[in-house]
Amino acid sequence: xxxxxxxxxxxxxxxxxxxxxxxxxxxxxxxxxxxxxxxxxxxxxxxxxxxxxxxxxxxxxxxxxxxxxxxxxxxxxxxxxxxxxxxxxxxxxxxxxxxxxxxxxxxxxxxxxxxxxxxxxxxxxxxxxxxxxxxxxxxxxxxxxxxxxxxxxxxxxxxxxxxxxxxxxxxxxxxxxxxxxxxxxxxxxxxxxxxxxxxxxxxxxxxxxxxxxxxxxxxxxxxxxxxxxxxxxxxxxxxxxxxxxxxxxxxxxxxxxxxxxxxxxxxxxxxxxxxxxxxxxxxxxxxxxxxxxxxxxxxxxxxxxxxxxxxxxxxxxx
Amino acid sequence: xxxxxxxxxxxxxxxxxxxxxxxxxxxxxxxxxxxxxxxxxxxxxxxxxxxxxxxxxxxxxxxxxxxxxxxxxxxxxxxxxxxxxxxxxxxxxxxxxxxxxxxxxxxxxxxxxxxxxxxxxxxxxxxxxxxxxxxxxxxxxxxxxxxxxxxxxxxxxxxxxxxxxxxxxxxxxxxxxxxxxxxxxxxxxxxxxxxxxxxxxxxxxxxxxxxxxxxxxxxxxxxxxxxxxxxxxxxxxxxxxxxxxxxxxxxxxxxxxx
Numbered sequence: 001x002x003x004x005x006x007x008x009x010x011x012x013x014x015x016x017x018x019x020x021x022x023x024x025x026x027x028x029x030x031x032x033x034x035x036x037x038x039x040x041x042x043x044x045x046x047x048x049x050x051x052x053x054x055x056x057x058x059x060x061x062x063x064x065x066x067x068x069x070x071x072x073x074x075x076x077x078x079x080x081x082x083x084x085x086x087x088x089x090x091x092x093x094x095x096x097x098x099x100x101x102x103x104x105x106x107x108x109x110x111x112x113x114x115x116x117x118x119x120x121x122x123x124x125x126x127x128x129x130x131x132x133x134x135x136x137x138x139x140x141x142x143x144x145x146x147x148x149x150x151x152x153x154x155x156x157x158x159x160x161x162x163x164x165x166x167x168x169x170x171x172x173x174x175x176x177x178x179x180x181x182x183x184x185x186x187x188x189x190x191x192x193x194x195x196x197x198x199x200x201x202x203x204x205x206x207x208x209x210x211x212x213x214x215x216x217x218x219x220x221x222x223x224x225x226x227x228x229x230x231x232x233x234x235x236x237x238x239x240x241x242x243x244x245x246x247x248x249x250x251x252x253x254x255x256x257x258x259x260x261x262x263x264x265x266x267x268x269x270x271x272x273x274x275x276x277x278x279x280x281x282x283x284x285x286x287x288x289x290x291x292x293x294x295x296x297x298x299x300x301x302x303x304x305x306x307x308x309x310x311x312x313x314x315x316x317x318x
Numbered sequence: 319x320x321x322x323x324x325x326x327x328x329x330x331x332x333x334x335x336x337x338x339x340x341x342x343x344x345x346x347x348x349x350x351x352x353x354x355x356x357x358x359x360x361x362x363x364x365x366x367x368x369x370x371x372x373x374x375x376x377x378x379x380x381x382x383x384x385x386x387x388x389x390x391x392x393x394x395x396x397x398x399x400x401x402x403x404x405x406x407x408x409x410x411x412x413x414x415x416x417x418x419x420x421x422x423x424x425x426x427x428x429x430x431x432x433x434x435x436x437x438x439x440x441x442x443x444x445x446x447x448x449x450x451x452x453x454x455x456x457x458x459x460x461x462x463x464x465x466x467x468x469x470x471x472x473x474x475x476x477x478x479x480x481x482x483x484x485x486x487x488x489x490x491x492x493x494x495x496x497x498x499x500x501x502x503x504x505x506x507x508x509x510x511x512x513x514x515x516x517x518x519x520x521x522x523x524x525x526x527x528x529x530x531x532x533x534x535x536x537x538x539x540x541x542x543x544x545x546x547x548x549x550x551x552x553x554x555x556x557x558x559x560x561x562x563x564x565x566x567x568x569x570x571x572x573x574x575x576x
Contacts, residue, residue, distance in 0.1 A: 015574075059406045062574040079408050087406035093399050095328070097335040109324045110407040154403055 329421020
């Protein structure tokens with residue numbers, strides 16, 4: 001399906017607070033962005049940045065103060081839109097008196113599925129998220145990770161075109177995270193659109209076609225992970241091995257080591273001179289890698305800038 | 319309406335698994351004890367004592383369930399955030415609300431029906447055989463059920479915009495005020511100004527008239543309940559309940575979840 005699957009236009013959300021609810025706190029400010037069909041889009045930001053607020057607005061769990069959004073061309077006010085959408089809430093909690101099978105059967109009944117289709121899909125999903133052996137246990141006995149898996153199963157149960165996952169990796173062990181990553185990649189392979197929020201940047205770098213970074217309720221940038229951090233090299237990293245005490249040479253004083261293995265950072269222009277120096281000192285070159293900024297550094301810079309701005313406002317306010 | 323039914327059946331299942339129907343054990347013990355005791359100490363009034371006691375127990379137990387579980391129907395789902403995944407399905411908020419209401423009314427109906435059977439068993443222990451007038455009990459139970467449905471609607475309305483504790487207080491307060499709606503309407507007092515009287519009368523029409531549903535006295539003494547009264551009370555409960563639920567749906571449909 002070509003075009004945008006999710007379109008957000010100037011979406012804002014304010015929460016009243018104070019004794020008479022006269023003061024207002026803005027948790028999302030004029031958010032505009034699009035998530036294209038068939039892409040995996042990562043929504044990044046620290047806690048309280050506005051990621052969950054945006055997702056809750058899209059799922060009509062809360063209502064915008066201003067702005068609009070459409071999913072698959074339908075307004076978010078249109079309930080029928082949810083036939084083609086799957087949603088995993090952050091830290092999901094479900095009816096604990098039900099078993100996983102009963103819960104999925106319950107949710108499946110809200111979709112246009114025949115009884116046979118419903119049963120088949122429920123069993124298939126339980127297998128997919130690795131809960132086949134625990135399907136008859138009441139959810140009150142489930143661990144946090146198991147609940148996350150049930151949540152994922154109910155989100156993709158009805159074969160939705162768009163899947164929205166709020167912190168899908170949270171609470172999962174490394175194996176569980178790997179499984180969730182595999183499911184997201186599988187959804188991408190099947191041509192689904194996936195929007196997921198996370199603050200685990202390595203997951204976003206690994207899975208996303210594009211990411212959007214939100215800090216302090218404002219969208220700070222949208223692009224591919226590479227575009228976001230820029231392709232400019234920050235230098236070269238050289239690993240080498242040096243046996244015996246040998247003769248001291250200038251580069252050695254800049255290197256850090258573990259036993260006989262050394263690591264040194266040099267500017268790109270100095271690389272060949274450095275390699276010659278190492279060669280003449282009798283060192284064995286193990287690897288040479290270009291240093292690039294990571295998404296994490298980009299993200300942390302934004303957060304630091306936002307905090308600095310907030311502090312400046314505080315100080316000027318005083 | 320399919321969505322309403324799906325939510326309702328799950329609400330009933332929740333009530334059963336949360337052991338709401340365990341109150342029936344208490345009711346059974348009460349009825350058995352009463353039948354034995356009444357048979358020994360009352361002469362000639364066994365029937366009215368058993369019926370009064372039974373109907374009062376059915377009403378009180380029902381009110382407890384209607385208020386406490388009724389308030390929790392929505393607030394618990396919001397607090398535990400079980401509502402999040404559900405509202406992301408193609409379900410309208412009013413459908414969820416109506417489903418929850420229907421589920422608890424079905425639970426109360428099953429509970430009340432079981433208690434009514436218990437009451438008849440107790441009655442048959444002190445009176446052989448049962449006569450035609452004993453079947454008026456069913457009418458009294460039906461009116462209690464209408465009252466309980468109205469209480470559930472009010473409990474749900476309050477839980478849509480306030481904390482569970484306040485919702486319980488408001489529901490119980492309105493129930494008690496509703497018991498005196500008729501008195502408020504017909505009150506005559508020389509010390510109260512006519513404008514205040516008019517205000518009281520106006521308020522009395524807004525309050526749910528719960529005393530209308532009480533026919534325990536008549537049934538306990540074997541008197542029948544006029545068909546017209548049953549019809550009027552049914553119409554009143556349906557209309558009043560529908561208005562309360564519509565107001566609850568209006569509030570809930572624009573409510574921001576946490």
